[in-house]
Amino acid sequence: MRIFVSAAEISSDIQAEQIIRSLQALHSDRKLEIYGIGGPRLRGLPGFRAIEHAESMRAMGFVEVFSKFLFLRRTLNRVVAELDSNPPDVILTVDYPDFHFILMKKLQSRPWFRGAIRICGIPPKVWVWRSGRVEKIRRFYHGVWVIFPFEKSFYQDRGIPVIYEGNPLISSLLKKAVPKEPLSSGDEIRVAVLPGSRDGELKLHLPLVGPALHELSQISGKQIHAEVPIPEGIDEGVFSRELISTDRVHYRLISGGSAEVLSRNSIGLIKSGTSTLEAAVLGCVPVIFYRMNPFSEWIFKRFVKYAGPVGLPNILLGIKHRARSVFPELLGAEAKPDLLATALHRLIEDPDYRNELSRKGEFLKDSLVPHSDVSARIARGISEWISNPPLPSGMRSRSLGIAMISFFWSFLNRSRRWIRMLFGVQASALPVRSILVGNLQAGGAGKTPVVIELARIAMARGYQVGVLSRGYGRRNSGSLRCVELGDDVRDVGDEPAEIKAALPGVTVVLSGDRRKGAQELVRRGVDFIVADDGYQNLKFKTDRTVLLVTDAARDEIPYRDFDGEVLMADLLVQTKGLPILRFPYAKKLEWRISSIPEHPLWLWTAIGDPQDLLAFYEKNGLRFKKVFTARDHAFPDPDMIRRLIEAAEADGARLAITPKDSTKIDPRLRERCFVLRRELVGGSVFESLFEGLQ
Numbered sequence: 224m225r226i227f228v229s230a231a232e233i234s235s236d237i238q239a240e241q242i243i244r245s246l247q248a249l250h251s252d253r254k255l256e257i258y259g260i261g262g263p264r265l266r267g268l269p270g271f272r273a274i275e276h277a278e279s280m281r282a283m284g285f286v287e288v289f290s291k292f293l294f295l296r297r298t299l300n301r302v303v304a305e306l307d308s309n310p311p312d313v314i315l316t317v318d319y320p321d322f323h324f325i326l327m328k329k330l331q332s333r334p335w336f337r338g339a340i341r342i343c344g345i346p347p348k349v350w351v352w353r354s355g356r357v358e359k360i361r362r363f364y365h366g367v368w369v370i371f372p373f374e375k376s377f378y379q380d381r382g383i384p385v386i387y388e389g390n391p392l393i394s395s396l397l398k399k400a401v402p403k404e405p406l407s408s409g410d411e412i413r414v415a416v417l418p419g420s421r422d423g424e425l426k427l428h429l430p431l432v433g434p435a436l437h438e439l440s441q442i443s444g445k446q447i448h449a450e451v452p453i454p455e456g457i458d459e460g461v462f463s464r465e466l467i468s469t470d471r472v473h474y475r476l477i478s479g480g481s482a483e484v485l486s487r488n489s490i491g492l493i494k495s496g497t498s499t500l501e502a503a504v505l506g507c508v509p510v511i512f513y514r515m516n517p518f519s520e521w522i523f524k525r526f527v528k529y530a531g532p533v534g535l536p537n538i539l540l541g542i543k544h545r546a547r548s549v550f551p552e553l554l555g556a557e558a559k560p561d562l563l564a565t566a567l568h569r570l571i572e573d574p575d576y577r578n579e580l581s582r583k584g585e586f587l588k589d590s591l592v593p594h595s596d597v598s599a600r601i602a603r604g605i606s607e608w609i610s611n612p613p614l615p616s617g618m619r620s621r622s623l624g625i626a627m628i629s630f631f632w633s634f635l636n637r638s639r640r641w642i643r644m645l646f647g648v649q650a651s652a653l654p655v656r657s658i659l660v661g662n663l664q665a666g667g668a669g670k671t672p673v674v675i676e677l678a679r680i681a682m683a684r685g686y687q688v689g690v691l692s693r694g695y696g697r698r699n700s701g702s703l704r705c706v707e708l709g710d711d712v713r714d715v716g717d718e719p720a721e722i723k724a725a726l727p728g729v730t731v732v733l734s735g736d737r738r739k740g741a742q743e744l745v746r747r748g749v750d751f752i753v754a755d756d757g758y759q760n761l762k763f764k765t766d767r768t769v770l771l772v773t774d775a776a777r778d779e780i781p782y783r784d785f786d787g788e789v790l791m792a793d794l795l796v797q798t799k800g801l802p803i804l805r806f807p808y809a810k811k812l813e814w815r816i817s818s819i820p821e822h823p824l825w826l827w828t829a830i831g832d833p834q835d836l837l838a839f840y841e842k843n844g845l846r847f848k849k850v851f852t853a854r855d856h857a858f859p860d861p862d863m864i865r866r867l868i869e870a871a872e873a874d875g876a877r878l879a880i881t882p883k884d885s886t887k888i889d890p891r892l893r894e895r896c897f898v899l900r901r902e903l904v905g906g907s908v909f910e911s912l913f914e915g916l917q
Contacts, residue, residue: 235277366386490567512554689732
């Protein structure tokens with residue numbers, strides 16, 4: 224098995240080395256060919272073949288990256304040529320997103336690319352800025368491996384498979400910790416100093432360190448003993464030329480050993496990045512600082528406009544505004560020697576303040592290292608993906624064609640409303656109390672569970688309930704028909720069959736003419752109707768209307784109406800997706816699993832949005848070993864279902880199907896399947912619709 228790994232930075236090199244080493248141990252019975260871009264740690268692994276050294280690719284900020292452009296382009300071409308010659312079975316990229324996204328874009332046209340398992344390790348901080356990169360991750364990768372606990376739900380909510388078992392770097396650092404030494408001893412104060420590991424960072428940060436520590440010595444009246452670990456791959460001369468010991472400040476340069484330095488010291492002057500988090504969890508309270516090239520800083524302020532903290536300890540503590548940071552942050556023009564010295568001096572002079580920050584670091588440590596074998600667990604998760612690839616999320620199709628369909632469809636429906644209003648044409652009211660469930664978009668909003676929930680509430684209130692539906696996809700679609708248990712699904716449609724199966728006591732009538740269908744329901748004794756779809760049908764009206772929306776945009780899925788038409792609905796409900804800013808008043812539905820299996824599952828499904836289904840169950844702790852999908856409303860071949868059931872059983876699993884799919888499967892086969900069921904949490908969302916209908 225060939226594994227291509229790219230870890231183009233010092234910290235990611237350390238993380239990647241631990242995961243690859245664990246993968247080698249996990250697959251000791253197989254020959255693994257591992258090659259790619261790595262630093263000293265990866266290159267030290269037995270059998271690793273380096274295409275490029277990570278040290279040569281260090282860059283930061285906008286200007287610095289541009290200066291390396293030609294070199295990075297040559298490296299990119301060399302990597303692509305190597306992968307074309309030796310196509311990998313697994314692609315693992317770690318951090319360094321801009322380079323890796325360009326690489327993946329180049330690779331996606333290769334015929335071998337789709338057959339490779341693609342994992343994005345330590346993805347970019349899309350929760351801070353440039354959130355559009357989530358769609359690049361969705362397009363290029365099968366899933367992500369993340370190192371912060373809140374990232375797990377972030378990606379799960381967006382339907383992207385995710386592995387989180389803790390932070391392997393922090394886990395390994397804790398094993399290297401040494402006893403803490405006193406902050407102050409006689410006339411000496413101990414301080415850890417970590418100014419960065421990239422060339423551009425060091426050029427901007429090292430000149431700050433000397434004046435800041437000299438100022439601290441003046442304020443405190445004591446000599447400063449500064450311990451400075453030299454990152455792997457960095458020439459010690461870069462540090463020694465700037466950090467020159469004096470009678471007030473003594474520097475001790477140490478090759479590597481950042482964990483020992485941070486655990487030994489109680490306070491530190493630490494540049495923003497992973498090292499600030501390392502310091503916090505090792506009990507070294509950091510003063511976080513960062514300087515950028517003036518032009519890079521201008522771009523960040525002008526275009527990013529991020530007001531939150533940048534220090535990882537503050538971010539992980541949930542701080543939303545940098546002014547309220549727990550650990551002190553001095554960024555850009557604020558990172559001046561006198562201000563840095565003042566922040567350090569407060570930590571020295573106020574032990575209660577320092578101890579409170581130490582306790583915050585202890586809290587972060589517990590959340591980041593929930594297991595003793597973090598790297599091994601991540602490797603096992605990756606190995607499972609190699610054996611059973613997660614279903615690619617599939618970025619929604621965004622196109623001008625879909626946007627044009629949305630516009631013309633919406634314009635047509637608005638024009639129909641205007642014409643009917645101009646000529647005074649009135650819609651006919653249904654003959655009994657009624658609620659309509661409609662879509663703003665064309666399908667995929669999850670009407671059927673909402674129809675079932677409304678019918679259930681109406682039954683609980685004592686109504687004889689009927690459901691009025693068109694019966695999408697059925698044979699003889701224009702005919703009037705009453706659905707009975709056991710009907711051929713091809714004659715009634717899978718969604719009406721699902722409704723009847725869920726609520727046998729409800730009368731379900733299918734009709735292209737909704738008024739005739741309503742009359743048939745009344746003839747059968749119904750005194751309350753739930754209309755499944757028909758928001759754009761202007762020939763009839765109901766007492767109440769519920770309009771369903773998702774977060775899909777107009778160029779991702781066709782819209783039937785303009786946004787303004789939501790004002791006609793009595794209740795706007797968002798059934799899935801991220802919060803919709805243009806509809807902040809929409810009620811968001813929450814779901815829960817109503818039946819949890821005791822065995823592994825495979826999945827076969829033919830629904831409109833399988834990604835939403837997978838994201839929901841994975842978020843709730845249920846992952847499918849294998850997934851098979853078909854187009855929405857498709858009828859499965861019985862022999863194919865039988866083979867899947869038998870293969871799943873041979874694997875010690877059961878084949879899972881949705882309630883909608885179960886209506887299309889032979890009962891004898893259905894008995895051998897596990898029917899997934901989820902239910903709405905809080906039916907009270909709909910209770911207001913029934914007020915005044917008695």
